[in-house]
Amino acid sequence: YFAMEKLVRNIEIPMAKQRILNAGLYIVPEERLEELSEAAADAYQDYPLHNWLTKGKYDPLASKLIMQTTLAAMKKDAVIYADSEEMNGFAVWIPMGFTGSKTIPFLMNGGIQLILHSGLGIIGKLLTYETFAMKLKKKYTGHIDWYLYNLSVRKDAQGKGLGRKLLDPMMEFCDDEKMVAYLETNKASNVGLYQHYGFDLMKEELIPKTPVTHYAMVRHPQD
Secondary structure, eight states, X not given: OHHHHHHHHHHHHHHHHHHHHHTTOEEOOGGGHHHHHHXXXXXXXXXXXXXXXXXXXXXXXXXXXXXXXHHHHHTXXXXXXXXXXXXXXXXXXXXXXXXXXXXXXXXXXXXXXXXXXXXXXXXXXXXXXXXXXXXXXXXXXXXXXXXXXXXXXXXXXXXXXXXXXXXXXXXHHHHHHTOOEEEEESOHHHHHHHHHTTOEEEEEEEOTTSSOEEEEEEEOOOO
């Protein structure tokens, strides 16, 4: 199974990247991941999950470090692209087989800096969230999916159609490859947006021991 999974990932990631390039979008190079995380931090203002992670209030540096560390740890196993070189919006997709972030790469790629800034407790919170999220993903897709790990648009660039620009090529790719797409969001206002793209709401519930609602959504390939 694992050999087949690796083979599929090695084929699917280049194919997805080529689809992104054909759509005129920008594959973000490794040296710009820190810059990209700043765009994510801007987009995450007032996002319920990030507020919970940082003791109930928005912490832009913590949000930046979370995204920067995560992107660096998964840079070889994900498709990370933006609307343009200006990077006003971006998306991160992970192919089949993703079961959660690995601890050592996370720590080696900036996790220690995050701990120094926010305290060790934030790692426990991140693990609580990811364990819960991955359990639902496994339930609904068996980890045989293209996982929309992140979709972010800067506050001052929202409402300009960047979400559609970023999503459309991968929706078409999933349809062509007959692959399920999966995502979760923690903001109720996002649910309708994703339903517009064909995602069905599978589960809505509070993350254990938090006031944050988790929305798990699945999109089956369409003709």
